[in-house]
Amino acid sequence: xxxxxxxxxxxxxxxxxxxxxxxxxxxxxxxxxxxxxxxxxxxxxxxxxxxxxxxxxxxxxxxxxxxxxxxxxxxxxxxxxxxxxxxxxxxxxxxxxxxxxxxxxxxxxxxxxxxxxxxxxxxxxxxxxxxxxxxxxxxxxxxxxxxxxxxxxxxxxxxxxxxxxxxxxxxxxxxxxxxxxxxxxxxxxxxxxxxxxxxxxxxxxxxxxxxxxxxxxxxxxxxxxxxxx
Numbered sequence: 001x002x003x004x005x006x007x008x009x010x011x012x013x014x015x016x017x018x019x020x021x022x023x024x025x026x027x028x029x030x031x032x033x034x035x036x037x038x039x040x041x042x043x044x045x046x047x048x049x050x051x052x053x054x055x056x057x058x059x060x061x062x063x064x065x066x067x068x069x070x071x072x073x074x075x076x077x078x079x080x081x082x083x084x085x086x087x088x089x090x091x092x093x094x095x096x097x098x099x100x101x102x103x104x105x106x107x108x109x110x111x112x113x114x115x116x117x118x119x120x121x122x123x124x125x126x127x128x129x130x131x132x133x134x135x136x137x138x139x140x141x142x143x144x145x146x147x148x149x150x151x152x153x154x155x156x157x158x159x160x161x162x163x164x165x166x167x168x169x170x171x172x173x174x175x176x177x178x179x180x181x182x183x184x185x186x187x188x189x190x191x192x193x194x195x196x197x198x199x200x201x202x203x204x205x206x207x208x209x210x211x212x213x214x215x216x217x218x219x220x221x222x223x224x225x226x227x228x229x
Contacts, residue, residue: 012213017206020166020213022069024060025178026079028196036112041077044102045111049082056197056221060228061086061218062167063199069093071167072158075102080163080170085199087168095170096160100153102174104146107139124196132188136175150178159203176200183210198222 014020023105030047032038049057054217064087074080074094082101084095093115106114114137118125128136153175161167173194183202194216201213 007185014164014166014203015205017163019161019163019204021154021157021161021202022064022082022166022168022203023179023200024064024168024170024200025176025193025194025198025200026077026083026170027056027060027198029053029079032115034116037113040091040110042102043105043110044077046077047079047112049079053079053083057075057083058086058155059220059222060197060199061090065090068166069168070165071096071161073098073101073160073167075099075171075175077102077172080172083166085168098153098156099171099173100149100156100171101171104134104174104178105141106134107137107141109137109140129189136198146174147178148183150175151182154179154202154204163206172214180212180215183212191215 019137027049030038030050032047038047040046044136060083069087069091072088072091072095073213074084074095076097076107077097080094087093088095089100108115114125124136132138133143134146157167157169173192176194177189177192179202180186180200181188184190195218197218197220199220200215201217203211203213
């Protein structure tokens with residue numbers, strides 16, 4: 001018998017004065033078609049989910065419905081609301097819209113043009129990747145303005161959720177990348193490649209510290225469907 005104290009390793013537990021924000025990237029949206037730009041909402045492309053995106057939304061909704069959540073947040077763009085629908089149908093939370101977390105505005109490359117140019121290997125797209133700046137695109141949102149509004153959006157969620165809460169926010173790939181960049185103080189594009197319907201977790205502590213708990217968890221999605229061609 002010994003009276004020595006032991007300190008075993010433990011799993012992370014959310015402190016009572018902290019808030020966990022589960023960031024979910026929206027499901028796959030409608031394919032971009034040259035000459036047929038997506039409709040815009042306040043300067044942002046606003047395509048609906050594709051069939052694959054709806055499948056992904058059902059899977060992430062099934063996973064999150066089995067977990068404790070105290071609220072659900074979305075952006076004004078329909079693909080985030082549609083992705084949240086399977087979850088809110090299960091848990092009954094009314095989604096709260098956070099305008100600050102809409103996707104980065106891409107200027108002359110809005111409406112699906114970004115996808116098309118990227119697939120075609122446009123030299124300007126390569127420059128975007130090399131310089132790690134969206135505002136290489138003419139008319140695109142300045143990086144500092146994008147970062148400031150994303151930070152404000154995250155703080156809005158934390159304030160609305162309150163201490164001890166765990167909430168889900170259905171947002172966009174660029175937004176997730178920017179939040180992770182700010183939390184980790186890393187390169188601008190270090191986290192821009194979150195998959196559709198992936199889960200990323202950020203913890204906001206009361207004193208202002210932010211912790212990235214996970215990034216791009218897709219374990220609930222299974223194998224990606226085969227792509228022809």
